[in-house]
Amino acid sequence: MFRPATLTALAILALAGASLAGLAGAGGNVAALSSLGPYLARLVAGATVQAGLSMLLSILLGTALALALLRRRFPGRNLLLAVLTAAAVAPTIVIVFGVIAIYGRSGLLGDLARAVGAEPPAIYGLQGILIAHVLMNMPLVTRTLLQAFGREPGERRRLASALGFSAADCFRHLDWPVIRREAPALATFVFLLCFTSFAVVLSLGGGPANATLEVAIYEAVRFEADFARAAALAGLQLVLCLGLATALATLAPAVHDEASAERHAARPDILAPCLLRLDCLVLILATAWIAPPLLSIASGVAAVPTLATAEFAWAAATSAAIALGAGLLACLFAVLLASAARGRRLRPRLPDLAAFTMLGLPPFAFVAGLYVLTRNLADPAALGLMLVPLVNALMALPYAYRLLAPPLATNAERHGRLAESLGIAGWTRLRLVEWPALRAPLAAAFAFATALSLGDFGVIALFGGGELTTLPYLLANRLGAYRMDEAGALALVLVLSAGGLAYLTERWSARHA
Amino acid sequence: MLELAGLSLDYPGFAARYDLVIPPGALCAVIGPSGGGKTTLLHAIAGFERPTAGTLRFAGADLLPLTPARRPVSILFQDHNLFPHLTAAENVALGLKPSLRLDDSERERVAAALAEVDLAGFAARRPAELSGGQRQRVALARALLRGKPLMLLDEPFGALDPGLRREMIERVDALRREHGLTVLMTLHTPEEAASHADLFALVRDGHVEASGPWARLTASDGPEPVRRFLGI
Numbered sequence: 121m122f123r124p125a126t127l128t129a130l131a132i133l134a135l136a137g138a139s140l141a142g143l144a145g146a147g148g149n150v151a152a153l154s155s156l157g158p159y160l161a162r163l164v165a166g167a168t169v170q171a172g173l174s175m176l177l178s179i180l181l182g183t184a185l186a187l188a189l190l191r192r193r194f195p196g197r198n199l200l201l202a203v204l205t206a207a208a209v210a211p212t213i214v215i216v217f218g219v220i221a222i223y224g225r226s227g228l229l230g231d232l233a234r235a236v237g238a239e240p241p242a243i244y245g246l247q248g249i250l251i252a253h254v255l256m257n258m259p260l261v262t263r264t265l266l267q268a269f270g271r272e273p274g275e276r277r278r279l280a281s282a283l284g285f286s287a288a289d290c291f292r293h294l295d296w297p298v299i300r301r302e303a304p305a306l307a308t309f310v311f312l313l314c315f316t317s318f319a320v321v322l323s324l325g326g327g328p329a330n331a332t333l334e335v336a337i338y339e340a341v342r343f344e345a346d347f348a349r350a351a352a353l354a355g356l357q358l359v360l361c362l363g364l365a366t367a368l369a370t371l372a373p374a375v376h377d378e379a380s381a382e383r384h385a386a387r388p389d390i391l392a393p394c395l396l397r398l399d400c401l402v403l404i405l406a407t408a409w410i411a412p413p414l415l416s417i418a419s420g421v422a423a424v425p426t427l428a429t430a431e432f433a434w435a436a437a438t439s440a441a442i443a444l445g446a447g448l449l450a451c452l453f454a455v456l457l458a459s460a461a462r463g464r465r466l467r468p469r470l471p472d473l474a475a476f477t478m479l480g481l482p483p484f485a486f487v488a489g490l491y492v493l494t495r496n497l498a499d500p501a502a503l504g505l506m507l508v509p510l511v512n513a514l515m516a517l518p519y520a521y522r523l524l525a526p527p528l529a530t531n532a533e534r535h536g537r538l539a540e541s542l543g544i545a546g547w548t549r550l551r552l553v554e555w556p557a558l559r560a561p562l563a564a565a566f567a568f569a570t571a572l573s574l575g576d577f578g579v580i581a582l583f584g585g586g587e588l589t590t591l592p593y594l595l596a597n598r599l600g601a602y603r604m605d606e607a608g609a610l611a612l613v614l615v616l617s618a619g620g621l622a623y624l625t626e627r628w629s630a631r632h633a
Numbered sequence: 634m635l636e637l638a639g640l641s642l643d644y645p646g647f648a649a650r651y652d653l654v655i656p657p658g659a660l661c662a663v664i665g666p667s668g669g670g671k672t673t674l675l676h677a678i679a680g681f682e683r684p685t686a687g688t689l690r691f692a693g694a695d696l697l698p699l700t701p702a703r704r705p706v707s708i709l710f711q712d713h714n715l716f717p718h719l720t721a722a723e724n725v726a727l728g729l730k731p732s733l734r735l736d737d738s739e740r741e742r743v744a745a746a747l748a749e750v751d752l753a754g755f756a757a758r759r760p761a762e763l764s765g766g767q768r769q770r771v772a773l774a775r776a777l778l779r780g781k782p783l784m785l786l787d788e789p790f791g792a793l794d795p796g797l798r799r800e801m802i803e804r805v806d807a808l809r810r811e812h813g814l815t816v817l818m819t820l821h822t823p824e825e826a827a828s829h830a831d832l833f834a835l836v837r838d839g840h841v842e843a844s845g846p847w848a849r850l851t852a853s854d855g856p857e858p859v860r861r862f863l864g865i
Contacts, residue, residue, distance in 0.1 A: 275713035278681055280731075283779075284702025289731035297718040385681065388702070 125460035128453060129474035132514065136477055139489030143354055146347035146492045156352060164356070167332040170246060170321075171314035174253035178310050181254065182261025183299060185406045188399040189262065190269050190295075191390050200407060204259035207410055209622060210615055211575020212256065212319040213592045217599060217611040218413030219243065219252045219324065226604065228412065244326030252320040255413060257310045258406075268302045269295070274385030281388040290389040305372040312364045316357070316482060319577040319592075323599065333357040334578075337484040342582055347492060354485030362480035369476060417615050420608025427609050432594070436613070439574055439590040442509045447570030449513035454520035454565055455558070461529040462536065462549070475521040478514050487511045487579050504583030511579045516569035523565045524558065531557045560628070567625035571618040635678070635783060635815055640687035642677055642839075649673055649839030650687070655817065655832070657692070660809055661844075662830035663819040665862065670839040671819040675785045678817070679708045691783055691815075707776035709789040714772035715760040721771045722747065722756035728775040746774040750804070766797045770804075777808060784809070786818040795825075802826055823847075823863070835859050 189197065207215070222228045223243045230240035243251070272294070280290055318334040325331060331339075333353050340350040389395055457471035490507055497503070531554050539545070539553050550558075577592035584593040591614055598607035635655040642649045649670045655661045663671050676682045678689065680701035689696045696704050707728075715724045719733075726733055726743045735743065747753055750770040760768055769789055776784055786805065790798040802818075806829040809816050820826055823833060827847045834844040835858055843856035850859045 273713040275710040276716065278676075278679075278701075278708070278710070279714065281681065281701040282679060282706070282708055283727050283731055284700075285731045293716050293719070293727075293731070297716070300718075388700075 123460065123462075124456050125458070125462075125471050128456040129460075129470040132453065132474040132517075133477060135490075135514075136481055136486065138493060139486050140354070140358070141489070142493035143347065143351040143485060143489035146351060156349065160353075160356070163331060163333060163336055163353075164360075166330060167315055170249055170253075170330060170332070171311050171317075173246075174250055174257065174314040175307050175311040177250065177254045178257035178261050179303060179307050181406070182258040183265060183303075184402050185258065186262045186265035186269065187291075187295060188402040188406075189266060191387060191395065192399050192403065194403075200403070201263075203407075203410055203414060204262055205622070206414055206615065206619060207255060208259040208263060209571060209618055210256075210414070211571075211577070211592055211618065212252075212317075213323070213575065213577040213595050213599075214417060214611045214614050215252055215256050215413065216320055216323045217595065217607050218416050219248065219255065220599065221416035221419070221604065221608070222412045223248070223251060226602070228416070244324055246330055248324035248326065249317070249320055249330060252324055253314050253317065255410065256320075257313060259410065261306055261310065264306055265299065265302060268298050272298060277385040277387050281386070285388050287389040287392040287395045290387060294387070305368055308364060308368045308371055312361065312368065315364070316361060318484070318581070319596070322581070323596065333360075334482060334484055337482065337488065338581060341484070341488045341491070347488070350485070350488050354482055354488065357482040357485060358480065361482055362477075365476060365480035368479075414615075417608065417611045420605070420610070420612035423605035423609040424612065426606050427613070431589070432610075434587075435589045435591050435594045438505075438588065439592075442505070442512065442580075442590060443570045443574040445509035446512035446516065446573035447566045449509060450516040450520045450569035451524075451562060451566050453513065453517050454524045455528075455562070457517075457521055458525040458528040459550075461525065461532040471521070471525075475518045479518040483511060483515050483578050484582065486514070487582055491582070501583070501586055501588045504580075504588045508576075508579050508583060508588075509573065512573035512576055513569060515579075516572045519572075520565035520569050523561045523568070527557045527561050528554060563625045563628045567621045571621050574617055574621075575614055634690075634692065635817075636688070636690045637674075637678075638688045640677060640689055641685050642673060642682055643685050647839060649677075651677070651836075651839075651841055653834055653841045653844060655815060657815055658809070658813050659831040660806060660816045660818065660826075660829055662823060662826040662833045663817060663836055664823045664833055665836040665842075669837040671836045672787055673839070674836055674841075675708065675787050675817060675819060678704075678783075679706050679785055680704050704783075705781045706783045706785060707779050707781045708785040708787065709769065709772050709776060711788045711791045714775075714789075715768055717760050719759070720756065721752060721758050721760070721763065721767075724760070724771055725775045725778055728779040742778060746778040747771070749777060749808075750774045765793050766801065769793070769801060773805070773808070777812065782814060784814050784816045786816065788819050788821065791821055795822075798822075799825055802829055805829075833859075835862055837862070 189201070220227060220243060223241055224230060225240045225243070227243075233240045276294060280294055285293065315332065316334050317332055318338065321330060321332045321335050322338070325335065333356065337350050337353045337357065340346045340353060457474060460471045487507060490511070491503065494503055494507070535553050539549050544553060575592055576590075577596055580588070580590050580593050581596070584590065591610055595607055595610040595614065598604075598610060634657050635653075637651045637653045640651040647670075651670075651674055663674065665671050673682060677684055678696070680696070680699060684697065691705055694705075715721075716727070719727070722743050723733055725746050726735055726739070729735065729739050729742065744753070744756065747756055750773050752767060752770055752774065755763065755767060755771075760771075763771065772789070784805075790801045793801065802825055805816060805818070808814065818826065818830075830847065832844055832846055833850055835842045835850075835856075837858065842858040843850060845856075849855060851863065851865060
């Protein structure tokens with residue numbers, strides 16, 4: 121008999137397969153791919169260089185900041201950590217707004233340049249993409265490394281103190297092993313994010329020279345209705361992304377939380393004067409780099425009254441409906457897949473495969489395929505309203521699954537046999553046995569999936585317009601029209617919504633941890 | 634001689650004040666309930682915690698102004714005594730030079746320290762390739778190599794099997810006698826150290842409630858707190 125996890129996994133894989141088949145059936149073939157020739161090579165090479173540089177800068181700067189934050193305690197440290205979290209979870213289109221508000225021709229730096237008689241900086245192009253990507257991914261690197269450092273047993277720091285480690289010894293024996301363990305997977309993940317970047321490249325890329333495959337697929341579907349080209353590009357993107365996702369799965373270190381009663385032991389290198397100066401410099405530069413684009417969003421508060429329009433209300437309602445739907449669907453799929461742990465098999469391969477496939481599947485290829493399959497069934501706006509939450513949910517699924525599968529597996533290991541011996545199964549088992557372990561990560565998964573969908577300017581770019589307008593779509597429109605005041609107000613609303621969601625989840629998780 | 638007089642530490646919800654004297658070359662087993670302040674006592678001696686009052690002297694020298702690395706102290710924890718990315722020999726060598734740039738004579742000393750704990754053939758193994766007892770012996774070899782006269786053991790053998798635990802205590806005792814070390818060791822099962830420890834100290838609620846030889850503490854007219862703790 122098929123279990124719910126197996127059925128869900130099969131349904132997701134079938135949907136992914138049907139979507140790609142739909143796209144391929146619309147005309148995509150190897151001949152189409154080869155005819156694209158130099159264009160395709162340039163596209164892949166450009167995206168690789170862009171993603172490689174973004175990854176390198178994010179890893180280097182993020183690691184330096186993580187080490188400085190690890191070693192130092194100072195007033196405002198928690199605020200800086202909150203800013204890092206905000207930058208990591210802020211919708212991409214909001215980051216784009218922040219970058220333009222600071223580094224754009226009419227931004228803060230542009231004004232300063234004009235004030236001293238210099239030429240304002242050019243933001244559109246590779247430099248703009250790098251600034252935005254590093255702004256988004258450096259905080260991710262910093263937070264991930266800080267968490268990894270925090271899991272290290274404090275006894276090793278005590279030992280370092282007792283053995284008289286210098287600053288260099290501390291880096292070599294305490295920090296470097298952690299960095300070496302975490303960096304490959306982290307670098308691959310950041311590369312994957314930048315390689316498949318859409319909103320940043322579309323908004324700041326400055327033209328085809330810096331396009332990614334994702335942007336090229338979007339242009340082929342949206343502007344040229346060239347499904348053959350889209351299918352060829354999507355096939356290539358799928359192969360590359362699945363390759364990267366495979367590398368990610370191979371490189372990702374197992375999260376090992378070594379039992380230790382000494383989490384807060386001090387490090388011996390915090391007294392080294394040269395390191396103190398270096399850390400201060402890193403912290404000041406990082407704050408000066410991250411804070412202004414995010415603070416620029418606060419300037420949108422003055423323009424909030426301009427949002428009192430029917431267009432905004434409709435976009436907000438649409439966004440809320442799509443995001444809540446995506447959040448619920450992502451959690452439902454993730455719980456169903458994670459319920460494979462009830463079988464107490466060591467590695468539930470099929471659910472893993474389903475979640476993994478969604479990590480490697482380009483959203484545009486997926487949604488374009490679904491669009492091709494269903495375009496004759498309903499009008500695009502109605503289709504979009506159904507497909508956007510579904511695709512957003514499936515895109516958030518790998519992350520939601522990663523949050524929910526480990527606690528369910530642990531729960532099955534601890535209480536599975538007892539539940540079976542007592543005849544507790546199905547819904548009753550979920551309610552009585554699994555829910556206590558599930559509610560905190562479920563809240564986090566819901567908030568993450570909802571926030572991801574709320575800020576999505578990817579799939580909606582394909583369907584958006586007319587009646588189907590979301591807040592990110594509206595924000596991108598305002599940015600394109602250089603209506604920066606309204607864009608600022610919209611960015612503020614998006615950030616406050618995502619932040620509020622994160623705050624409520626944090627409180628819920630803390631209460632039910 | 635190790636002397637603690639009114640050595641006080643203050644934390645939110647917990648205050649400790651220790652008075653204890655341990656003769657040179659003695660093995661003192663520190664016993665007491667969990668959360669009673671045994672580890673805090675060892676950490677204060679090692680220099681990981683900063684006392685708010687009192688004195689701490691070893692062989693007449695004031696230890697309080699010294700950093701952990703400058704104190705005449707080696708310490709072993711229950712776990713995580715070794716760096717997982719280094720081999721057994723490199724972990725031992727950290728006791729000589731954390732930079733691990735050793736000359737030939739230093740390499741010989743590392744090998745000798747490993748041989749002293751019967752791990753001569755294990756130099757190239759990483760901690761993951763060693764058993765729990767072997768890992769603790771590597772840490773012991775490092776402590777010996779450092780040549781510090783005061784050794785602190787914070788339940789270092791708690792995770793080992795009873796037989797292995799007894800064997801390790803015997804080994805520590807033998808090394809103590811051979812090298813003239815003063816040893817403080819926290820324990821969960823005091824009976825295992827009864828035939829080796831010169832004295833026992835019962836630590837509860839951040840105080841040394843009683844101390845003395847095993848026979849006196851467990852005698853029918855011995856201190857009430859010890860008898861209550863041991864259930865005799």
